[in-house]
Amino acid sequence: xxxxxxxxxxxxxxxxxxxxxxxxxxxxxxxxxxxxxxxxxxxxxxxxxxxxxxxxxxxxxxxxxxxxxxxxxxxxxxxxxxxxxxxxxxxxxxxx
Numbered sequence: 001x002x003x004x005x006x007x008x009x010x011x012x013x014x015x016x017x018x019x020x021x022x023x024x025x026x027x028x029x030x031x032x033x034x035x036x037x038x039x040x041x042x043x044x045x046x047x048x049x050x051x052x053x054x055x056x057x058x059x060x061x062x063x064x065x066x067x068x069x070x071x072x073x074x075x076x077x078x079x080x081x082x083x084x085x086x087x088x089x090x091x092x093x094x095x096x
Contacts, residue, residue: 014067021074
């Protein structure tokens with residue numbers, strides 16, 4: 001099997017970018033503390049991953065689609081934890 005170099009680079013890049021969210025998800029889930037996480041940043045990040053998925057589908061790139069779906073799930077879970085923790089706070093607003 002002869003895999004093009006671009007596919008290998010895309011796969012390695014996807015593994016690196018996607019795996020970078022795992023420690024943040026784990027910490028936010030384990031500790032329940034999302035005060036230091038920017039809600040705006042994760043809204044933009046989730047939007048960007050959604051657009052990357054559309055782009056990947058348009059150009060039929062499996063690595064772009066697959067890794068951006070995984071990244072969307074991870075970053076989306078961080079955003080959901082942030083939103084849950086913000087709404088669960090007892091009237092005290094977290095800093096933006």
